[in-house]
Amino acid sequence: MITRRGLVGSLGIGAGGLLLSGCDRVAATPAFRRFVDRTDGLTIDFTRLVSKRDALAREYSMADLSPVFRANGTQAPAAPEYRSLAAANFADYRLRVDGLVRHPRSLSLAQLRSLPARTQITRHDCVEGWSAIGRWTGTPLAGLLNSAQLLPAARFIVFHCADDYGASKYYESIDLVDALHPQTILAWGLNGRALPIANGAPLRLRVERQLGYKHAKYVMRVEAVASLAGIGAGKGGYWEDSNDYAWYAGI
Amino acid sequence: MMATVAHPVGHEPVTPLRSLPHRVYRHRLPTRLWHWSNVVALLVMLTSGLMIFNAHPRLYWGDHGANADRAWLEIGPTPGGAHLVLFGSVDVPTGGVLGRWKDANGVEQTRAFPYWATIPSGYSLAAARRWHLSVAWIFATLTFGYLLLSAANRHIRRDLLPTRGELKPSYLWQDVKDHLRLRFHPTDGTAHYNILQKLTYGLVLFVLLPGIVLTGLTMSPAFNAAWPWMLDLFGGRQSARSLHFIFATGLVGFILIHVLLVILAGPINEIRSMLTGWFHVHRVEEGAA
Incomplete structure (x- = not known):
């Protein structure tokens, strides 16, 4: 859900991206942590979605x-x-x-x-x-x-x-x-x-x-x-x- | 008051106004939104990527590659300075910039890329991966979303695909000469991209951007199991990692040239057109008094 605070936080992340020195501070915000946790969950779900449960890692010779x-x-x-x-x-x-x-x-x-x-x-x-x-x-x-x-x-x-x-x-x-x-x-x-x-x-x-x-x-x-x-x-x-x-x- | 002729790029003005400067609608909203969100996303991806590189500043070809294996590129500190070594033989001293440099507090550090080029500024592979792999979702969505949209709304076919005539060596050579004379814009009252521009945007949009997303995924052991063909496509995981770095270098090169040409071509008009969509052109009157 998009809340005003969430939006402000997201804009904060965007603006921070423009200034590398600001990024370390952005990384410490709760909004950034939520963003990281959500995309992390997305990565797990997406990986599992496109993989067969028993899909094998490549075996070499x-x-x-x-x-x-x-x-x-x-x-x-x-x-x-x-x-x-x-x-x-x-x-x-x-x-x-x-x-x-x-x-x-x-x-x-x-x-x-x-x-x-x-x-x-x-x-x-x-x-x-x-x-x-x-x-x-x-x-x-x-x-x-x-x-x-x-x-x-x-x-x-x-x-x-x-x-x-x-x-x-x-x-x-x-x-x-x-x-x-x-x-x-x-x-x-x-x-x-x-x-x-x-x-x-x-x-x-x-x-x-x-x-x-x-x-x-x-x-x-x-x-x-x-x-x-x-x-x-x-x-x-x-x-x-x-x-x-x-x-x-x-x- | 400026005369305004609204027409898509690639078409003759509907009502050309002789000898008056006028403006054309050059960049549609999706292009403008994509451009500016990409500025932020790409900056985060590049700088966090450099920090990830710092964790193991060596690149290899093939499936495997670790310290005992031969690296084709290595950035490392040495007791007296620092070096970038290519193919095990070309040795470039890089002390002060790469491999050995002083941080914001004046403390000497021995990582490949310096603090001013990385997210975070202090060494942290874990934090850089958080940035990189989270913003990657935005970056990949922007890249493939824009490609699909541009195919659907005919931006690719109409504005980006070179015509047969434009690919003739004589035409290409003429455009190279025009660039050297700092003439970048058509003089017929339109705002077509010139052929070098089309080829460059094509390289970025169809090779570097999708390539960097796909080589990134090829470094994932989970995606390797799901889509093993990606390992074959890029020649192994360490080759994919090398290509990822090469594509990133290509994008940095593009950004530098892009910004330089914006400055040379008239920064106010160029940046305004990427903000508002409207590009001011001068029509050269032929044979007019």
Whole structure:
């Protein structure tokens, strides 16, 4: 609905666009925030409208692999619990699957590796702009969630990680459209080898229709929730909470 | 009192008034609205885009491209200064402007594009993406809306498409010479676009603007899954990112030349016509005393 205040706010945004120095102030206004939130919603809706639910990200050939797969973000978690797990080559690692599920589960790395696996050569697109192609092997998240049996109230899947940036732990979340997508896997292998620590060992998320920061590394716990409000600062992920990155990173 | 002859661009005046200056209706309302909203939208897109580039100031061809891969363009700080490196070999020192510069507080920064050219002025990839991806909705709607409308109301066919005669080398050469002599307007009392103008507007409207929207979408992993043909069209995601930057550079070049020519061609008449639609012309009398 067009209100006078909304119109004045919109005109304010337009006028601010003419003066770059004014843009930083415009960005801090509630009108700009509403505009950003609405267009963000539009982006999700439009993407989902033109995509088949299970539309696959392109899969590449061995010839397309990046000679060096760049590691980014945390490359060696400092948390003592993680370091002792890594020191024992993750023999004591357990992935918890809990929250709004009928049968909470706890799986060792060996158990995860014995589950049906999917291998896919996909392109990793960092929000910064670079891309790297790697060959990922892991267990489809859909199978894991099916075995734990999601409760009807579950709407989001949250990935709790072992690494932290200062005070808060890394975490990420996706909705069920992406969680149940055939290419969404918890990967334990990269380019035919065990997943390196720099790339998220022992287990990282691959959610191929979204940008890199959604692909949580060092995943310790998979939690099904009805709402993201109670987790972290409530925006659905570490970068979303701390820097206002968009929760939906399909673009 | 000025005589007024209202007629669409491309038609002879209905009642030409000899030796009197008169005015023609040159820009219809959709063109004028589009022009000025585009000024704002494009400015936001370009400046927020430069900030996004700052997050990874390297460009590649193909599907993948990261720090270990060969970049065809790179803007980076070096201990002594800063450089723009093309194709790994052409090295342009850019210290003070690109790669290493002082911000508004006099603090040295080592990002590619300086604070006065970016939204926001201080480094923030997240904030720049908010600007860029939100205003992109307005920008893409304006671009494709105007293209559709201009096809429907015959603006493209009547005013923008070159005629066969205009594309003759001799005619093109004549227009180049006219431009060098700063003669931009027809002398027959009409306000046709000249052929260099038509070709330039065509490049902007049919190549650069739709191209920049489509290459932008091709960088989206979600759209890649929905429309994988876009990856093939532009030769991979990193090629699309490079083309996005090249198209943006083309648009910046267009804006600079456009503003320069407005100034040379008579800024008051030109800007007034884009505000009111009415363009003042002088008809050159042939053989008249």
